[in-house]
Amino acid sequence: MGTKLSLPSKQYVGCSIFETLSNDILLELFDYLFSNEIYASFGHLNKRLDNLIDSYPQHVNFQFNMIIPRYIRSLKMTSTNQVPLYFSLHSSQLSNIRGLTLSNLYVQQLHDMLNIIEFQQLEYIYLGVCREGITQNDLIKSVQTKILTLGKYCLRRCHLRGHLLVNINDLPLSLPFLEYIHLDGCENFFALSSFLSRMPNVKFLRVSLLTSTRYPLQTVSCRITHLVLRLHSECSISELKIFFDTCCSYVEKLIIESCTEKFCLPKLLVNKQKWIEILPNRITWFHLKAIISVHDYLVFNIIKRSKFYDTISLMHNEYQKHLCQTIIEEPFLSVW
Template identity: 25%
Template structure:
């Protein structure tokens, strides 16, 4: 732990620049227990958790073991629900850890079923979250109830979020009754299902007079909101 390396010749500022290009798995794998100075720096850097479909459960557990003492440093997550040898990664990490300083959250629901109950609970407590995105390659990976709860929380709950992307099909009739959205939203992307003839462009979110483009019976709705 006290051994000297050539890394010691670098300034702290350079270390921060280096770590800014690395994700948490790389940082914990290559720099943990290198020496006391590096370990001290690791206590104060922002962390980015990236778990892709080709990662393993062993890697997830390795990250999680370090997050026990570093979860408050996580500012970004990009997590696939299913990896090469395990499912429920999103549920596992959000159940084990409280990412109080999370700013950007991207989740990929690539398995049936994808449970987002812990995510829904956590969103209510994330006061620094700026960007939230969830993508469902298959319409059935997220249950209708979870879609409803998640959509309602993201569009009705007052929060610090500026950018929302809910990339799953959602019934227009369920969302048409929403009375307001957070005034600090800058970007909003929704995929709604329903008949174009039954959709009123300006009633989808009554506080947002933003036009949208319809594509057939299932259409993509993209709002670019300006403060």
């Protein structure tokens, strides 16, 4: 017998399957698109979609958007030419903003932008390299302080490029909402530990440290589980141990990137046992590598991208050990 074919349901006659999708599914789809893509794909198809698009906070990139929506969910600005467009927005258009990406703007422009709107509902911010920032440290400090202070409201993720200039005393005593921090230029471990003392709920930290410190570190009660450290060549194993002991009791995944200077290998070039003695006792995954110039690869006869996979045993507590997976790259591999 042949297969019996069913006729389409009467309720779908005259409309496409797409038009039967619920508003919730369509809004979920919009989450993956920028505003210009939504208008180009779904604009002016029917009244229902037009109303839905008009009321939905959208992702906006000023580089591509020809139409600015009624409500903005996230905003990306990467040129000084886009700043007048920002100042033409009504405050109601930014009332639902959750994400902000700012890069390649003048510091004064950033300062003015952050001062005219509170942004207390912001959950994510990326602050890229500023134009003419070298001679305007006071303005940069003000901008960075304004951004980090949002951590006492809703800000969860923050990425700051450039040198961190914030005075810790200018920040609120607690920034409980911050969970993800990426800092490209913190002065030293002392500044970092003071900084972390205001952020009890940070879980992911990626930071580049610029210099050594001889000051004692304050013990920090934070919940960092994922830590990425980029260190200068002068950082010693003892200095690293102090930081681990005071600030890293919950770290489970650790990446250390040691930068080399010309003709100078890192001081962290020590054997496996030394690392076992200092690593935080909850670590289950550890990656050790160096940031090496092409010149130093040749000088020190280092095999580029050479990796060694190992498993080490760490004391979880006084009575219990656990295994930690490791990835070791040159030049550390030669002494591991």
